[in-house]
Amino acid sequence: MTSAALRKIERKPVEVQAIEALREAIVDGTIPAGERITEINLSSAMNLSRATLRSALHQLAQEGLVTLVPYTGWRVLKLGPQDVRELYTLRAALERLAAQLSAGRLDDAMRASLEAAMDALSEACAAGSADEIAEADFALHKAIVEAAGHGRLRSQYRLIEQQIRMYIRSSDALLAGGAEIRAQHVPIVEAILSGDPELAGRLSEEHNLSEGRKLSDHVAAAAG
Amino acid sequence: MTSAALRKIERKPVEVQAIEALREAIVDGTIPAGERITEINLSSAMNLSRATLRSALHQLAQEGLVTLVPYTGWRVLKLGPQDVRELYTLRAALERLAAQLSAGRLDDAMRASLEAAMDALSEACAAGSADEIAEADFALHKAIVEAAGHGRLRSQYRLIEQQIRMYIRSSDALLAGGAEIRAQHVPIVEAILSGDPELAGRLSEEHNLSEGRKLSDHVAAAAG
DNA sequence: CGATTGACAATTGTCGACAATACTGGGAGG
DNA sequence: CCTCCCAGTATTGTCGACAATTGTCAATCG
Incomplete structure (x- = not known):
C-alpha cells in the first residue's frame, strides 16, 4: 500500500x-x-x-x-397543491415514527450524528445562505430517519425525499428566519436525546405539519 | 353497441x-x-x-x-424477527395517518365502502374460516387506506402490503378468535364514521401495534 | 363544409445476443 | 498436506434491432 x-x-x-x-x-x-x-x-x-x-x-x-x-x-412530475398536501402529511407520519424509534434506542454513534447535524443546522442558521439552511435542515431530518435503524422506513422516506426537495426548491424562499428555524428543531432533538419517544414523536409531527401547511398555503397563494 | x-x-x-x-x-x-x-x-x-x-x-x-x-x-425475501418489527411499526404509522384522513373527509361513497368492509369482516368472524377472516381483516384495513384519498399513502402502503401478507401467512394460525377480532375493529370504524380524526388515528395505531407485537412474539417464539 | 377513413410517423414494448463480472474447482508449488 | 493461482462456468449487465401501439393529418365521401 x-x-x-x-x-x-x-x-x-x-x-x-x-x-x-x-x-x-x-x-x-x-x-x-x-x-x-x-x-x-x-x-x-x-x-x-x-x-x-x-x-x-x-x-x-x-x-x-x-x-x-x-x-x-x-x-x-409537476407538483400541485394536492401533491404538496400529500407530501407533508406523509412526511409527518414517517418522521413521527422515526423520532419515536430514535428516542427509544439511543446509541453513542447516533447520538453523535444527531448532535453533529443539529450543530451544522445551528451554524447554517447563524451565518448561512438560504440554500445552505435548507440543506442543513433537510440533513437533520434525514439524520433522524437514519438513526431510527429501520430499513423499510428509510426506503419509504427516500421515496418521497426527492419530491420534498422539489417543492422546497419550487417555493424558493424560506418562510422563516434562521433563528426561528433553529428554535423549531432544538426541542425535537432534545426530546430524542433525552430518550422520550412520546414527546419526540409528537414534536416532530407537529413541526412537519405546521411547516408543511405554511408551505402549502404559500404554494397555493403563488399558484392561484 | x-x-x-x-x-x-x-x-x-x-x-x-x-x-x-x-x-x-x-x-x-x-x-x-x-x-x-x-x-x-x-x-x-x-x-x-x-x-x-x-x-x-x-x-x-x-x-x-x-x-x-x-x-x-x-x-x-426471507422474513426474520427484525423484518416483522419493521413491518408492523411502519404499518401502524401509515394506517394512523389513513384513519385520521378518512375521518376528516367523510363522503357517502367511502362511508358505504367502509361499512361494507366492516360488515364483511363481521360476517367472516361469525362463520368463516381462518383464511377468510384474515382476508376480510386485511380488506378492511385496505379500505381505510383507500378512503384516505391520498395517492402517495396508497402507494407506500402497497409497498409493504405484500410483505405483511407474507408474515400473516407464515404465522399460519390466527392469534385471536373471530369475536375478538371483530370487537377490535368496530371502534376504529366507528371513530372514522363519527368524524373524529384524533380518536380514529389513535385507535388504529394502537390496534396495529398491539397485534403486530403479538404476531412478532409468536414468530420469534416459533423460530427459536 | 363536416365527418370518416386510411396511411404515416413517433414512441413504447419485447426480444435475442454479446460483454463484464463473480463464484468454483483443479493443479502447481511450497 | 496445505496454499495460492488460474482457468472455466454460470450469471448478471448492456446493447441494438424488430414488433406493437398510439396519435395525427390529409384525402375522400356524404
Missing part, C-alpha cells in the same frame, strides 16, 4: 448512474417539471442504450418523479 | 403480468422464501424474454420482495 489516500473510483453499474443523474436533473430543474421526455432522446443524449435508460426511468417512476403513458412517452 | 354485457379482455403489457404472477407466487409460497432464482430459468419457465423478466424483478426489488446480488443472482 504505497498511497494512503487514493481517490476511490466510481464503480457502479451504468443503470444506477443513470438513475442518479436523472433524479438530480429533475429535482434541480435541469429537466423542467411537466416536461415530456422520450426514451430515444434521453438515451442518445446520455450515451447509453434505450433498455438501460428505460429501466432507470421505471425506477424513477416508482419514486413518483416521472410517469409513463403507454406508447406515447414519459412525463416528469 | 349491440351487446350490453361483453366480457372485457385483459390487455396488460406482458411485463405487468409477469410482475403480478411473480408477486403472487412469492407471497403464497409457490416460490419458497429465501430461494435463489436466476433470470434465465424464470424467463424460460414463464415464456418471456430475459429483459422483460428482469424489469419485472427490479420492480419487485423495490417492493422488497426480492433482492439482487450483482452478478450472482436474485434471492427472494
Whole structure:
C-alpha cells in the first residue's frame, strides 16, 4: 500500500448512474417539471442504450418523479397543491415514527450524528445562505430517519425525499428566519436525546405539519 | 353497441403480468422464501424474454420482495424477527395517518365502502374460516387506506402490503378468535364514521401495534 | 363544409445476443 | 498436506434491432 489516500473510483453499474443523474436533473430543474421526455432522446443524449435508460426511468417512476403513458412517452412530475398536501402529511407520519424509534434506542454513534447535524443546522442558521439552511435542515431530518435503524422506513422516506426537495426548491424562499428555524428543531432533538419517544414523536409531527401547511398555503397563494 | 354485457379482455403489457404472477407466487409460497432464482430459468419457465423478466424483478426489488446480488443472482425475501418489527411499526404509522384522513373527509361513497368492509369482516368472524377472516381483516384495513384519498399513502402502503401478507401467512394460525377480532375493529370504524380524526388515528395505531407485537412474539417464539 | 377513413410517423414494448463480472474447482508449488 | 493461482462456468449487465401501439393529418365521401 504505497498511497494512503487514493481517490476511490466510481464503480457502479451504468443503470444506477443513470438513475442518479436523472433524479438530480429533475429535482434541480435541469429537466423542467411537466416536461415530456422520450426514451430515444434521453438515451442518445446520455450515451447509453434505450433498455438501460428505460429501466432507470421505471425506477424513477416508482419514486413518483416521472410517469409513463403507454406508447406515447414519459412525463416528469409537476407538483400541485394536492401533491404538496400529500407530501407533508406523509412526511409527518414517517418522521413521527422515526423520532419515536430514535428516542427509544439511543446509541453513542447516533447520538453523535444527531448532535453533529443539529450543530451544522445551528451554524447554517447563524451565518448561512438560504440554500445552505435548507440543506442543513433537510440533513437533520434525514439524520433522524437514519438513526431510527429501520430499513423499510428509510426506503419509504427516500421515496418521497426527492419530491420534498422539489417543492422546497419550487417555493424558493424560506418562510422563516434562521433563528426561528433553529428554535423549531432544538426541542425535537432534545426530546430524542433525552430518550422520550412520546414527546419526540409528537414534536416532530407537529413541526412537519405546521411547516408543511405554511408551505402549502404559500404554494397555493403563488399558484392561484 | 349491440351487446350490453361483453366480457372485457385483459390487455396488460406482458411485463405487468409477469410482475403480478411473480408477486403472487412469492407471497403464497409457490416460490419458497429465501430461494435463489436466476433470470434465465424464470424467463424460460414463464415464456418471456430475459429483459422483460428482469424489469419485472427490479420492480419487485423495490417492493422488497426480492433482492439482487450483482452478478450472482436474485434471492427472494426471507422474513426474520427484525423484518416483522419493521413491518408492523411502519404499518401502524401509515394506517394512523389513513384513519385520521378518512375521518376528516367523510363522503357517502367511502362511508358505504367502509361499512361494507366492516360488515364483511363481521360476517367472516361469525362463520368463516381462518383464511377468510384474515382476508376480510386485511380488506378492511385496505379500505381505510383507500378512503384516505391520498395517492402517495396508497402507494407506500402497497409497498409493504405484500410483505405483511407474507408474515400473516407464515404465522399460519390466527392469534385471536373471530369475536375478538371483530370487537377490535368496530371502534376504529366507528371513530372514522363519527368524524373524529384524533380518536380514529389513535385507535388504529394502537390496534396495529398491539397485534403486530403479538404476531412478532409468536414468530420469534416459533423460530427459536 | 363536416365527418370518416386510411396511411404515416413517433414512441413504447419485447426480444435475442454479446460483454463484464463473480463464484468454483483443479493443479502447481511450497 | 496445505496454499495460492488460474482457468472455466454460470450469471448478471448492456446493447441494438424488430414488433406493437398510439396519435395525427390529409384525402375522400356524404
